[in-house]
Amino acid sequence: MHSGHISVLGKEVVSLMGDSDQSLYLDCTFGAGGHSRMLLNKYASSRVIGLDQDSDRQTQVDALKNEFPNRMDFYNYNFKDLDQILEDQFDGVLFDFGVSSFQLDQADRGFSFSKPAPLDMRMNRKLGIPASEFLNTASPEVIRKSLRDYGQEKRWKPVLEAILNARGSEVLETTDGLAQLVYEAVGPKAVRLSKIHPATLTFQGIRIAVNEELSVIEEALPKAFDKLAEGGILICISFHSLEDRIVKRYFRTLCGLPLDRFDSRPKQERTVSATALTRKPMKASAEELEFNPRSRSAKLRAIKKGVFSKQ
Numbered sequence: 001m002h003s004g005h006i007s008v009l010g011k012e013v014v015s016l017m018g019d020s021d022q023s024l025y026l027d028c029t030f031g032a033g034g035h036s037r038m039l040l041n042k043y044a045s046s047r048v049i050g051l052d053q054d055s056d057r058q059t060q061v062d063a064l065k066n067e068f069p070n071r072m073d074f075y076n077y078n079f080k081d082l083d084q085i086l087e088d089q090f091d092g093v094l095f096d097f098g099v100s101s102f103q104l105d106q107a108d109r110g111f112s113f114s115k116p117a118p119l120d121m122r123m124n125r126k127l128g129i130p131a132s133e134f135l136n137t138a139s140p141e142v143i144r145k146s147l148r149d150y151g152q153e154k155r156w157k158p159v160l161e162a163i164l165n166a167r168g169s170e171v172l173e174t175t176d177g178l179a180q181l182v183y184e185a186v187g188p189k190a191v192r193l194s195k196i197h198p199a200t201l202t203f204q205g206i207r208i209a210v211n212e213e214l215s216v217i218e219e220a221l222p223k224a225f226d227k228l229a230e231g232g233i234l235i236c237i238s239f240h241s242l243e244d245r246i247v248k249r250y251f252r253t254l255c256g257l258p259l260d261r262f263d264s265r266p267k268q269e270r271t272v273s274a275t276a277l278t279r280k281p282m283k284a285s286a287e288e289l290e291f292n293p294r295s296r297s298a299k300l301r302a303i304k305k306g307v308f309s310k311q
């Protein structure tokens with residue numbers, strides 16, 4: 001059962017997580033509760049604590065609480081604050097980054113250029129500023145960073161210029177207004193050559209900026225590792241290279257591996273506190289790709305807390 005959002009790499013998550021009947025899991029990105037449900041189904045006595053910064057998740061939380069009485073709790077938290085929950089000694093912690101299909105499909109959330117809506121894009125609508133306000137008030141350097149670095153939009157210059165020229169107008173107030181602005185800014189040749197909608201990368205970059213998606217991952221990963229019991233498993237599923245890079249570097253640090261080819265520190269200078277479970281990131285199988293296209297860009301990395309002989 002997936003009620004609108006199909007969980008990515010579900011089989012892989014379940015098989016990597018610990019195998020104790022009494023397992024306690026922390027699902028830092030509860031979403032539609034798909035991964036949580038799989039973990040609760042795995043063992044009759046397992047418990048799951050779910051977190052999500054989106055306060056619209058209550059229906060899915062209630063459904064799971066009814067289905068698994070006394071085995072599930074939920075906190076409406078940003079995962080960067082996960083150190084504030086009382087429970088610890090988790091057997092498994094999971095992150096499945098980004099937005100859910102629910103959020104993309106709900107037009108008034110303003111995530112999608114395919115539906116006319118106010119340009120919001122906040123995962124937590126009680127905090128921060130909507131994307132429209134961000135585009136109207138942030139400095140050109142900050143908007144450039146969101147387009148060029150977060151969106152990895154090669155044509156960021158004309159898009160930035162068009163955004164700055166449109167300040168104060170209705171164009172920046174709606175998803176369709178912004179999509180049309182990008183369409184016109186990148187020019188007909190780019191539109192013709194593009195395999196994706198020309199506004200895809202702009203929307204991605206602005207969403208990452210509005211929700212501070214990268215800095216919260218950097219903040220949350222060490223807190224998640226602290227919450228694990230010895231032998232506990234930390235799993236991260238990323239959907240673009242910027243997320244994956246943060247995870248990869250943190251996991252390599254924990255496993256005592258060089259961060260990159262420029263890291264020349266001798267081995268004895270590196271502390272080892274975890275064991276890698278995935279040498280290379282896991283990706284969706286051909287079978288999964290067929291029924292869940294969203295899994296195409298997913299990369300899963302996992303580590304086990306403590307030093308163990310190779311798995």
Ligand SMILES: C[S@@+](CC[C@H](N)C(=O)[O-])C[C@H]1O[C@@H](n2cnc3c(N)ncnc32)[C@H](O)[C@@H]1O
Nearest residue numbers: 007029031032033034035052053078079096100
């Ligand atoms: C890809 S969905 C997760 C789907 C879920 N694993 C499932 O199987 O249904 C990502 C969810 O994480 C939430 N999220 C993203 N960033 C977050 C953050 N910093 N703190 C808490 N929740 C976050 C989003 O609101 C969204 O509901």
